[in-house]
Amino acid sequence: MGEEKTTIAFDGGESAAQEKRRKQKQQKKKGAVVVVMGATGAGKSRLAIDLASVFPGVEVVNADSMQVYHGLDVVTNKPPPSDRNGVPHHLLGMIDASMEFTSRDFRNLAIPIIDDILSRNGLPVIVGGTNYYIQALVSPFLVDDVLEDLHECSVADLSDLKDFDVSGGYERLKEIDPVAANRIHPNDQRKINRYLSLHASSGALPSNLYRGKAAEKWGRVSNFRYNCFFIWLDASLPVLDRYVDQRVDCMIDSGLLNEVRAIYNPSAVYTRGLFQAIGIREFNDFFQSYFANKDADLRHKLAVSDVLNSNDDKLKNLLNEAIGKLKANTRKLVRRQRRRLHRLKKDFGWDLNYIDATKAFFFLWHVVKNLVMFKARYWFQRTCGLNISVRDNYSFEGKL
Template sequence: MAEGNRDPAVAAPAENPNPSPSFDGEVEPRTVPEKKVVVVMGATGSGKSRLAIDLASHFAGVEVVNADSMQVYRSLDVLTNKVPFSERNGVPHHLLGTIDPSAEFTSKDFRDLAIPIIDDILSRDGLPVIVGGTNYYIQALVSPYLIDDVLDELQDCSMAAPVDLSDIDVAGGYEHLKKIDPVAANRIHPNDHRKINRYLSLYANSGSLPSNLFRGEAADNWGRPNNFRYNCCLVWLDAAIPVLDKYVDQRVDCMIGAGLLNEVGDIYNLNAVYTRGLRQAIGVREFDELFRKFLSNKEDKMDSGFLYSDILKCSDDKVKILLDEAIDKLKTNTRKLVRRQRRRLNRLREDFGWDLHCIDATEAFFCETGDLWQRKVVEPCVALVKSFLLQSSSSSTSGKALGDVLSKGLVSRDLWAQYVCEACGNRILRGAHEWEQHKQGRGHRKRILRLKKKQNSCFSDQQQHIRNMDSSYCA
């Protein structure tokens, strides 16, 4: 096919020398773990924390383990939407506001802290309820295998002298990784500087390609329900996108009124790095330009502290414009986060075969009486958890469900193939499911339609030019 007439919607995946194994639908019998936990997942603003607390009024010994990557940090309670102590109804909460804001807290760190907590709750005959929208935290928790563990083992066993990587800047690290190991580069985000540096360090110190970690049975089975550490009841609390968008906008406005700007201003630093610790949270970087402008107008340059009321009193119109723009950015980026989280949950269900029980909270949103919340959300979830707790641990239901998924070929998809959408500015999509979801998006379809119209217009112009040339030749 000629380059100019190529279909802009077609995007072949990058080569993957280590494709996912195929499954023939046969699943070996397995022993379902005795340890039962409830996992409440969902996008930002869907009501996960509220549901978890409501479960405590129906089940004895409920204790919540937070699995939100920003709520684990101390500070910014308003911005990260931590449940206030007064609203927890006496339900114990773990890993909520306990980590130093400047620390780098990984999924491995979360797993290593959460497992002893969960095991302690179970030892007291309690019911651990894992709550959070950070899906890779939950994957790391329930999966007995984590690539970071193998990285540590290989680096600990390496006898080679450490190699200085300081001459490779942060921006160039990903490009360097792509040159030495494109397979490993395809599996991580270009902005995941921690993992990029670890992969480069592993290669420099041992000479082993990081992609070698992705081979073998353990790597192939990572994150799959047939080898979960716990017997999990997976609840997906969801709502329609327009409803979540509206709720997010209202929640941001409430956060502003509750002192969000004061919180962010307290930790603001002109030389802040927004890729580490709590400063990664959505709602910090968005106000950087506003704070810089506001502080440049202050008479006392040494005093960087300020209040939201100070910004409102500022006579500089530019400051007020930047404030409105920052709030709009916060809303926009939060809405984007909602969509990413929903896509990842779909990926867990479609690609990894997780048996997610979806509870639709759409009707319950904005209901002042709470009756709809009880009927549409709490009661279905209570019935689901009751059934889960009454099941015998030796039941083969989970194994059968996995077999059904595997026989349909859902889990056998290539999870790591990289797709490039030229129509959307060479946007990179990872995995067949994410690519299919992207193609169905409104923005993608509009761009494809515009490109096709443009191609048809160019083709018509070419035909007209040929006809004109023929007419001139005949004359």
């Protein structure tokens, strides 16, 4: 008699290969989206539009917290229609400038738009430098949702704290709970106030929200709402700094001062709505002096853009100082954005496809573009099961 073979079954067991195949199937069921991230000035908007020239069905979903607002197109550096090459853009310039627009608001507006694009077999390309917007969108867990459910900080508790001093809130939060402060944007006044109110009413550290179930879910790779191909477009800091300075000069030439003059309000609150944008508060001292000029006729004759060439040394110096502040604050923003991206990759395990676009600033954009297209093609084949072939152009042979 031949030797009888015995098969041993392990209930509930799963090999590594089986687990990998199961996760791949789960991922394929999710809609595929491209997410273009990176610091200010790295070329995100340009790359998103270039993707549309290579992949069919691309529609751009803006994820910049200031570009969602209507107005100040130069200040917020919105891509003008002439540069969009007919590519549909969503959530660009549609929110009233005075409204508060949170990451939850962004998520709730963006999801139906993305789902609609996917239902038409299109390719949503999410692009923007507001990383916490993207985190709120791709992760089904949002910190604001937990804050709503906290028993320790009820609506009554918050109403009792209406006189609580939250001036200089972000710096205060850093002293109380640096971990929580590091997780939110310094201009997210609504969340800063809520964190401070939570601490004042209960003594609890806001960062404790990220323990247990929250820590397992928020922004973790295994729990993304979509099947995401992340592109991290970057360049060396010296190159980005030079580009930022040049871009600010171009923005001045393109009418930034006239935009800020049109909305200038000496009693403006720079922590709400569009007034949070870099490029407004920096000119406060200049416009205070500009409008304080008792010679109304001179003020009307002297356009804001002509101040730099005028004989008014005081105004000229104030304007130069304001432009310097704008450049410095934009460079700080670049560093803050890069730190957050490093953290997403290192601490949260996001698979960010890092693209060094330094060469693009030396007239070699095609090198950067080709590298991105190669990586995107490989990702779609490996992750989504789509065969993207190279003919005269890339095309999808499959269904998203």
